[in-house]
Amino acid sequence: MSTRITSTPGSAAMETVRLGQTDLRVTPIAYGTWQFGGEWGAVDEPAAVEAIQRALALGVNFFDTAQAYGFGVSERILGGALAAELRSRRDELVIATKGGLRIDDERGLVRDSSPEWLRRGVEESLKNLRIDHIDLYQVHWPDAEVPFAETGAALAQLIEEGKIRHVGVSNFSVEQMAELSRTTAVETAQPPYHLFRREIEDTVLPYAAENDIGVLVYGPLAHGLLGGTMDAETSFPDDDWRSKSSAFEGETFAHNLAAVKRLGQFAGERGASVSQLAIAWALANPAVDVAIVGARRLEHLQESIGGAGLELGTEDLEEIERIMVDSTPVGGPSPETV
Numbered sequence: 001m002s003t004r005i006t007s008t009p010g011s012a013a014m015e016t017v018r019l020g021q022t023d024l025r026v027t028p029i030a031y032g033t034w035q036f037g038g039e040w041g042a043v044d045e046p047a048a049v050e051a052i053q054r055a056l057a058l059g060v061n062f063f064d065t066a067q068a069y070g071f072g073v074s075e076r077i078l079g080g081a082l083a084a085e086l087r088s089r090r091d092e093l094v095i096a097t098k099g100g101l102r103i104d105d106e107r108g109l110v111r112d113s114s115p116e117w118l119r120r121g122v123e124e125s126l127k128n129l130r131i132d133h134i135d136l137y138q139v140h141w142p143d144a145e146v147p148f149a150e151t152g153a154a155l156a157q158l159i160e161e162g163k164i165r166h167v168g169v170s171n172f173s174v175e176q177m178a179e180l181s182r183t184t185a186v187e188t189a190q191p192p193y194h195l196f197r198r199e200i201e202d203t204v205l206p207y208a209a210e211n212d213i214g215v216l217v218y219g220p221l222a223h224g225l226l227g228g229t230m231d232a233e234t235s236f237p238d239d240d241w242r243s244k245s246s247a248f249e250g251e252t253f254a255h256n257l258a259a260v261k262r263l264g265q266f267a268g269e270r271g272a273s274v275s276q277l278a279i280a281w282a283l284a285n286p287a288v289d290v291a292i293v294g295a296r297r298l299e300h301l302q303e304s305i306g307g308a309g310l311e312l313g314t315e316d317l318e319e320i321e322r323i324m325v326d327s328t329p330v331g332g333p334s335p336e337t338v
């Protein structure tokens with residue numbers, strides 16, 4: 001669903017793709033900044049700024065954040081790190097953020113796609129990011145309590161005012177995307193997708209391909225599992241959400257680590273790392289335009305960006321299927337489920 005061309009965002013050359021029917025040209029790797037919101041443990045702000053600037057220097061022109069990533073924390077770090085570039089070459093950078101989650105005094109994190117909350121979210125995101133328009137504004141999670149027509153009308157109005165350029169959704173089913181599309185064009189989808197989580201292959205991806213919707217997938221490294229640096233003894237600090245995730249403990253974890261090891265051996269034979277193989281695998285699906293990668297460590301970031309340059313042929317993909325045949329799918333609720 002994309003036209004691939006070569007351009008030179010930042011100082012390094014990287015191929016860019018057009019996102020669905022939008023005029024946005026983005027690198028196939030987006031740098032994800034959930035890691036800088038606090039849900040992955042304490043945030044080292046200078047290190048985060050350095051990592052964002054390194055991503056830019058390595059040629060990445062597409063950055064993904066959200067209001068809910070620390071309610072302003074991640075957006076402020078991103079806006080600050082990119083401030084000079086956003087002043088000098090705004091048109092070459094593509095900033096995606098999300099709204100529609102709110103902290104409720106009694107219920108904690110809740111979905112809220114009401115026109116009032118979305119508008120307030122856009123205003124706050126613009127301020128935090130230090131920009132006058134958001135290239136891609138995504139509804140973070142579908143909200144069953146607000147009619148899609150109201151959400152769509154609010155987003156259409158924000159486009160009209162020039163505050164946001166394009167509307168996308170995240171964690172939406174096909175039916176929910178179709179419903180929202182009746183009021184405003186849904187131009188992108190951001191679903192979870194990695195080697196252990198593939199349900200969108202039968203749902204969102206065919207729909208997106210048929211309707212020329214840009215697809216940016218999150219969690220291509222299974223939130224670190226496919227980084228190849230974990231073993232059965234790996235544990236996480238209490239303030240890292242993975243310390244409470246069943247994907248990172250017990251039998252499922254041990255079992256899937258064995259698959260990661262075999263994938264790593266196969267990647268090594270191809271002169272690649274397992275993280276590069278995992279990202280290349282996600283991007284090899286013709287309906288996927290972009291893999292959003294999170295990484296706090298510079299060496300992780302640098303290595304993973306290399307996944308965009310790894311071409312996988314039919315035989316490679318078949319071998320990966322064979323390796324994965326015994327793995328345990330990690331589906332169900334996403335880490336950010338609210």
Ligand SMILES: NC(=O)c1ccc[n+]([C@@H]2O[C@H](COP(=O)([O-])OP(=O)(O)OC[C@H]3O[C@@H](n4cnc5c(N)ncnc54)[C@H](OP(=O)(O)O)[C@@H]3O)[C@@H](O)[C@H]2O)c1
Pocket residue numbers: 031032033034035064065140170171190217218219220221222223224225226227228229275292293294295296297298299300301303304334336
């Ligand atoms: N819309 C949604 O609901 C939603 C949900 C989840 C994520 N997202 C977006 O997608 C982005 C990416 O997803 P994600 O961060 O959950 O998962 P991910 O990209 O699959 O995994 C990120 C983790 O992988 C590790 N990693 C990266 N490269 C590595 C390498 N070469 N070797 C070893 N480990 C490596 C990083 O470790 P270090 O941090 O230690 O470097 C990082 O913690 C997020 O930042 C966010 O922007 C959106």
